[in-house]
Amino acid sequence: MLTFAAILALLALFMIFRMPIAFAMGLTGFLGLAIQLGPRPAFAVLERTFFDSSASFILVAIPLFILMAELLTAGDVTRRAIIACQAWIGHVKGGLAMATVGASVILAALVGSSTASTAAMASSAFPQMRDHNYSQRLAAAVVSVGGTLAVVVPPSIVLVVYGVLTETSIGKLFIAGIIPGILTALGLAVVIKLIAHTTDQAPKGDPFHLKTAVKSSRHVFPMVALMILVIGAIYAGIASPSEAAALGVMGSLVIVLLQRTLSFAAFNHSVSRAIRATVMIVAIVACSAIFSNYLAFTRITHTLLEFVANTEMSRVSIMAIIILALLIMGMFMDQLAILSLAMPLAFPTAMALDYDAVWFGIVVTKTVEIGLLTPPLGLNAYVAAAQTGVPLGKIFRGILPFLAMEIVVLLILLSFPELTLWLPSLMSS
DSSP: OHHHHHHHHHHHHHHHTTOOHHHHHHHHHHHHHHHHHOHHHHHHHHHHHHHHHHTOGGGGHHHHHHHHHHHHHHTTHHHHHHHHHHHHHTTSTTHHHHHHHHHHHHHHHHHOOHHHHHHHHHHHHHHHHHHTTOOHHHHHHHHHHHHTHHHHSSSOHHHHHHHHHHTOOHHHHHHHTHHHHHHHHHHHHHHHHHHHHHSSSSOOOSOOOHHHHHHHHTTTHHHHHHHHHHHHHHHTTSSOHHHHHHHHHHHHHHHHHHTTOOOHHHHHHHHHHHHHHHHHHHHHHHHHHHHHHHHHHHTHHHHHHHHHHHOOSOHHHHHHHHHHHHHHHHTTSOHHHHHHHHHHHHHHHHHHTTOOHHHHHHHHHHHHHHHTTSTTTOHHHHHHHHHHOOOHHHHHHHHHHHHHHHHHHHHHHHHOTHHHHHHHHTSOO
16 A cells, blocks of 8 residues: 555656646556566566557557548638638627537537537637627636537547446447537536626627528538547447548548648648657557556456445535546546546446446546546646637636536436436447
């Protein structure tokens, strides 16, 4: 136990000095194995674990979904989606902000990355709201919270990583994320409407013209069709997540080529960004597996499960502790780091309490989504501040009412698991 405490302290020290989480976990996990087993067996475990975890076929979905997102982003999808949504509902009070949420849903279903979605919205939607005399605090906050939809709405990279780490069906996780994603978007819209009607932070936009709205939507229909095709193929059991991702890449490439919005330089940049993001995620998965092996050899997980089995605490109380721990971690760490650190202990605990793996995945994902908005880290707020120039403190103040809504949605998902599990239960085998 003393050795385990020392390893945890070393891991914390590495993270304080900003060592990438993958390297920090891999190095401390290997050192722990070397102390526990000796150098030679530790190298053997390292070799086997790194290969087994990084050679998993399901990991193929990660670079494909990322490449799909990069191609569509480079192909001007974001700006066109925002223009279309604004043309339909921008004329009402708070309409531009609600249109940003609507565009964020579309972008989330195509991008899968929260920070990428926030950055895209900050550069496209924020100037529109600013030009229509929106409060900078509200506009930047909407951009920040809208980006979090990419964490829950499929094809979320966070859900893929959770599925890989816990060996849970990624197809079911994707489908399970649909209703929570819609519920979150509706909650954001309600908060915006309340702010618009009680303050002067969100005035009306341009007058509504049906011809303009229809014309602006024609470029968005192919993206929506692609989104339905990708998710529908998984839902119907026609394609696995990896196959659906390949279909999405091909569809996105065809769309941007037909619309002539993708240059050769932008294509190269998209591929390069997808490769860098994929290497980072696969490194996190592999190094997390090394650390998990160390935990297994120390029997920490076994001890924790014995405690859960013998404790007089209710399963609801234990789940509340897990959620609270994840929320606190979200104040200081990004979502992939939280998953890689917490799942080796939290997932077996949840399974020992007879919780559903898919439901737990959505709850965890929703919890780390909230972490993207909470200070002091609040990664989405930092991205929005860098892109918009709005002071970070002002953005965090603007986020507060949305943060309260996020907590309400999380409590709803915790209280009514059927909301999450209904669609996956209807999936074809």
